[in-house]
Amino acid sequence: MLNLDFHPSGRHFLQIPGPSPVPDRILRAMSLPTIDHRGPEFGALGRELLGKVKKVFKTENPVIIYPASGTGAWEAALINTLSPGDEVLMFETGHFASLWHRMATRLGLAPEFIGLPGYEGWRHGVQADMIEARLREDGDHRLKAVCVVHNETSTGVTSDIAAVRRAIDAAGHPALLLVDTISGLASADYRHDEWGVDVTISGSQKGLMLPPGISFNAISDKAIEASRHNRMPKSFWAWDEILEANQNGYWPYTPSTNLLYGLKESLDMLLDEGLDHVLARHQRWAAGVRTAVEAWGLEIQCQDPAVYSPVLTGVVMPEGTDADEVRKIIYERFDLSLGTGLGKAKGKMFRIGHLGDCNDLTLIATLGGCEAGMKLAGVPLKGSGVTAALDYFAGQPLEAAH
Ligand SMILES: *Cc1c(COP(=O)(O)O)cnc(C)c1O
Numbered sequence: 298m299l300n301l302d303f304h305p306s307g308r309h310f311l312q313i314p315g316p317s318p319v320p321d322r323i324l325r326a327m328s329l330p331t332i333d334h335r336g337p338e339f340g341a342l343g344r345e346l347l348g349k350v351k352k353v354f355k356t357e358n359p360v361i362i363y364p365a366s367g368t369g370a371w372e373a374a375l376i377n378t379l380s381p382g383d384e385v386l387m388f389e390t391g392h393f394a395s396l397w398h399r400m401a402t403r404l405g406l407a408p409e410f411i412g413l414p415g416y417e418g419w420r421h422g423v424q425a426d427m428i429e430a431r432l433r434e435d436g437d438h439r440l441k442a443v444c445v446v447h448n449e450t451s452t453g454v455t456s457d458i459a460a461v462r463r464a465i466d467a468a469g470h471p472a473l474l475l476v477d478t479i480s481g482l483a484s485a486d487y488r489h490d491e492w493g494v495d496v497t498i499s500g501s502q503k504g505l506m507l508p509p510g511i512s513f514n515a516i517s518d519k520a521i522e523a524s525r526h527n528r529m530p531k532s533f534w535a536w537d538e539i540l541e542a543n544q545n546g547y548w549p550y551t552p553s554t555n556l557l558y559g560l561k562e563s564l565d566m567l568l569d570e571g572l573d574h575v576l577a578r579h580q581r582w583a584a585g586v587r588t589a590v591e592a593w594g595l596e597i598q599c600q601d602p603a604v605y606s607p608v609l610t611g612v613v614m615p616e617g618t619d620a621d622e623v624r625k626i627i628y629e630r631f632d633l634s635l636g637t638g639l640g641k642a643k644g645k646m647f648r649i650g651h652l653g654d655c656n657d658l659t660l661i662a663t664l665g666g667c668e669a670g671m672k673l674a675g676v677p678l679k680g681s682g683v684t685a686a687l688d689y690f691a692g693q694p695l696e697a698a699h
Contacts, residue, residue: 323506334552352572359543370479377529382406384406386431421454432465440470446476453608482513589683
């Protein structure tokens with residue numbers, strides 16, 4: 298018998314900042330039969346994908362696609378470019394930066410974690426001047442890479458990657474620049490080539506609107522050169538054999554065929570709409586959601602308006618309110634999933650995802666669930682965020698895509 302607890306009527310509201318809702322068009326594309334990954338049709342698909350995906354990263358260089366979650370692509374970036382014991386500079390912006398730092402330690406690198414003091418780092422983006430100052434001290438160039446997160450999904454704060462590039466250049470330092478835009482790609486402005494990034498890491502289940510399961514490394518010539526001489530053991534993740542097989546549209550091992558069908562559809566959707574339009578749509582949603590938070594009289598986790606995330610918004614609960622209790626009520630009463638507070642932010646805030654396959658009314662419904670749930674939980678609200686966001690969206694029409 299159908300268990301109504303697990304299968305309530307209507308669509309589940311998946312408003313966590315990834316996985317994001319998968320459009321029907323992508324689900325349909327993925328339902329096609331799996332084909333021979335060594336056959337001619339597959340090669341044609343592979344070549345098409347590997348060409349088109351570069352446009353989303355804004356690069357002319359190769360983009361590697363792994364059958365793995367984003368975490369795998371993090372590891373790939375580190376072990377293809379660095380050697381055991383290498384010092385790397387990482388910046389603490391939140392939970393994901395912390396996890397990447399822990400991974401570097403576990404891999405036998407010597408990461409140095411800098412950031413703003415205490416919890417401040419979790420409410421601001423990367424401070425490029427701190428990176429520049431640290432690199433200037435490193436006269437004998439012991440630091441081999443600078444690793445930063447572009448869109449910190451645990452807090453809803455982006456970082457200015459162009460400023461980090463300028464900081465590295467101003468210090469005259471040869472360190473590689475490795476950037477995690479797992480949740481930023483195709484939702485927040487990102488430019489691999491223009492910003493001089495050496496390895497860009499991304500994943501499928503956020504702005505690309507795919508299910509989890511594939512991830513990416515976009516790689517510069519300098520990164521490829523580093524991968525030829527670095528001394529970290531690598532095999533499955535090694536770029537060289539993948540790059541070689543990719544020339545003809547294939548992979549050295551079985552790729553995630555059906556997720557690649559989905560990727561083709563996702564790239565067609567994004568590129569047909571136009572990336573600029575996609576990004577404008579996210580900025581507008583984020584502004585609408587922030588209007589709601591302000592109307593509620595609540596605080597946004599990000600304290601620097603210059604780097605508000607277009608992907609998600611962290612909503613801080615008043616002292617004494619457990620954000621996870623509020624989330625639980627919202628989930629149970631309205632079948633709406635919101636992001637939990639991670640790491641140092643646990644219990645302090647919840648996260649509203651506004652990325653990918655959304656529209657004004659899915660976000661209004663999401664805000665409605667938040668508002669009603671917070672009232673049920675006894676959170677004092679100054680006014681109606683739903684009404685404020687409705688007015689915002691009504692007053693800010695988004696220009697048609699073409
Ligand atoms: C989601 C996410 C990750 C982890 O990716 P998985 O696919 O869960 O392995 C890492 N960094 C950021 C910024 C993310 O948003």
